[in-house]
Amino acid sequence: MASSTKQCTVLLTFDFDAESSKEAHGLTSPTPISQGQYGARVGLPRILALLARYDIKATFFVPGITVERYPKLVRQIQADGHELGHHGYTHVSPLKLSYEEERAQLEMGLAAWQQVASVRPKGYRSPAWDLSHHSIDLLKEFGFEYESSLMGDDFQFYRIGNEDDSPGLVEIPISWLLDDFVHFEIVDNGAGLATPAKVYEIWAGEFDGAYEEQGVFCLTMHPQVIGRYPRIRMLEKLIQYMSSHTGVEFTTCSNAVATWRKNNPVVGLIG
Numbered sequence: 001m002a003s004s005t006k007q008c009t010v011l012l013t014f015d016f017d018a019e020s021s022k023e024a025h026g027l028t029s030p031t032p033i034s035q036g037q038y039g040a041r042v043g044l045p046r047i048l049a050l051l052a053r054y055d056i057k058a059t060f061f062v063p064g065i066t067v068e069r070y071p072k073l074v075r076q077i078q079a080d081g082h083e084l085g086h087h088g089y090t091h092v093s094p095l096k097l098s099y100e101e102e103r104a105q106l107e108m109g110l111a112a113w114q115q116v117a118s119v120r121p122k123g124y125r126s127p128a129w130d131l132s133h134h135s136i137d138l139l140k141e142f143g144f145e146y147e148s149s150l151m152g153d154d155f156q157f158y159r160i161g162n163e164d165d166s167p168g169l170v171e172i173p174i175s176w177l178l179d180d181f182v183h184f185e186i187v188d189n190g191a192g193l194a195t196p197a198k199v200y201e202i203w204a205g206e207f208d209g210a211y212e213e214q215g216v217f218c219l220t221m222h223p224q225v226i227g228r229y230p231r232i233r234m235l236e237k238l239i240q241y242m243s244s245h246t247g248v249e250f251t252t253c254s255n256a257v258a259t260w261r262k263n264n265p266v267v268g269l270i271g
Contacts (some may be wrong), residue, residue, distance in 0.1 A: 043227020066114035093128035155215025196234035
């Protein structure tokens with residue numbers, strides 16, 4: 001008799017942008033720059049301490065320029081056993097780049113990772129969560145195994161690119177609902193500055209859906225945002241809630257993708 005225990009994968013992902021996301025929007029005066037620095041100085045240590053307390057391994061997507069500016073913090077993330085992912089070089093959206101510029105951003109980001117951490121990331125997340133018409137082909141050319149910038153599903157991975165004759169890229173879908181920035185920060189449309197209790201209600205409800213459908217629950221967070229004290233406590237409460245369910249596994253993006261590929265082979269490539 002099959003087990004009735006539900007299975008659900010939880011991916012806690014963090015975009016460690018520091019100053020780069022402000023600079024990409026031309027915000028280079030001391031105050032916005034200091035907000036990015038807060039993420040490195042205060043937010044990231046709080047996140048790493050929380051993850052260590054619950055023995056959770058997460059995935060950190062970091063722009064190459066941030067890797068170069070904060071090598072000690074990047075190496076600390078690595079030493080704690082977390083996955084490191086590619087997040088562009090200067091946090092500029094691929095839509096603002098020519099083909100040559102987008103390729104250069106990928107190359108410079110990979111060079112930064114190699115120099116600072118001797119690692120080649122397996123996954124990519126686009127700055128601004130947008131891809132150009134060249135992005136998928138470039139990511140496949142550079143050998144990435146997965147990417148996480150699209151919204152074609154909620155709780156299930158899927159392949160992008162040519163599925164007929166290659167394994168393709170695996171997509172880890174994201175959602176604005178599951179991004180801390182749009183809830184907690186002041187954004188162009190006037191939204192933001194929600195209470196942690198309100199965001200907990202939304203995120204816990206989304207987790208319930210992922211758990212019911214035996215899928216994947218992927219959160220996108222930023223150290224300068226989720227790192228505020230009441231918000232990190234909310235995240236801890238959410239971790240406790242998710243951990244109270246049987247069959248829940250916290251893991252990194254690359255580990256989850258490897259398992260998914262094994263269970264979802266491309267027909268025609270078997271054997």
